Amino acid sequence: MSVTGRYRGAWEGFWREAPDEQGGVFWDAEPALTAGVHLALFEPYVTFHGLPLVDLGCGNGTQTRFLADRFPHVVGADLSAAALDHARHADAAGEATYRLLDASEKSEVQHLHAELGDANVYVRGVLHQCEPDDRQPLVDGIATLGGERGRVFLVELSEAARPVLRGLAQGSDGPPAKLAPVFRHGIAPGEISDESVPDHLVAAGLTVLASGELPLVTAEYTALGTRIELPSKWLVAGRTAG
Numbered sequence: 001m002s003v004t005g006r007y008r009g010a011w012e013g014f015w016r017e018a019p020d021e022q023g024g025v026f027w028d029a030e031p032a033l034t035a036g037v038h039l040a041l042f043e044p045y046v047t048f049h050g051l052p053l054v055d056l057g058c059g060n061g062t063q064t065r066f067l068a069d070r071f072p073h074v075v076g077a078d079l080s081a082a083a084l085d086h087a088r089h090a091d092a093a094g095e096a097t098y099r100l101l102d103a104s105e106k107s108e109v110q111h112l113h114a115e116l117g118d119a120n121v122y123v124r125g126v127l128h129q130c131e132p133d134d135r136q137p138l139v140d141g142i143a144t145l146g147g148e149r150g151r152v153f154l155v156e157l158s159e160a161a162r163p164v165l166r167g168l169a170q171g172s173d174g175p176p177a178k179l180a181p182v183f184r185h186g187i188a189p190g191e192i193s194d195e196s197v198p199d200h201l202v203a204a205g206l207t208v209l210a211s212g213e214l215p216l217v218t219a220e221y222t223a224l225g226t227r228i229e230l231p232s233k234w235l236v237a238g239r240t241a242g
Contacts, residue, residue, distance in 0.1 A: 015082035031066035057126035061087030109141035118147030143204035160231035
């Protein structure tokens with residue numbers, strides 16, 4: 001199974017129009033508020049720090065470059081070639097490498113795993129943006145990348161984010177400037193139940209090792225100047241002996 005042409009085209013259109021500067025798109029918050037916070041939750045469960053790390057759904061690579069300072073080999077992977085153009089342009093020092101990847105396509109993920117070996121995997125806000133039929137194949141792909149030794153950190157919008165997003169979209173002045181392109185390109189965050197996320201991981205052969213809740217910080221602000229944060233849930237998973 002692979003993603004639909006419509007879905008891939010929507011992401012290509014979004015990233016072709018996206019500004020180059022960091023923070024120019026809705027979810028592109030500073031790493032200190034995003035990946036940095038997540039690493040504090042993730043690293044205690046990483047048993048093999050020498051493995052490569054795959055930043056799946058890396059977009060323009062803001063978090064990828066941050067992670068490249070903390071892991072020996074970081075690969076930013078994304079479905080969109082236009083997103084990877086942004087990432088490579090911003091990474092003039094070549095801190096990370098970048099790979100076009102449809103993670104719901106079994107053969108593509110197997111090829112990357114054969115190249116890298118087992119990897120730790122960082123996934124921020126990708127699953128809820130997928131087409132429903134692609135969610136389990138995507139998580140299966142994540143499990144393949146992790147292999148026997150890798151750990152997965154996955155953070156997703158929770159059900160409590162739905163009314164927040166609905167309120168932003170239906171405001172009297174329309175959605176905030178950085179959120180509007182997401183809706184315009186037809187990649188508005190989809191609805192995914194809280195309980196289905198760990199279910200997908202278990203179905204892929206992974207064990208949930210830790211979980212919790214925290215705000216998902218965005219790069220956008222309300223009209224009153226407060227940072228927009230969306231409720232989210234995080235999980236750490238991996239294969240366990242037994």
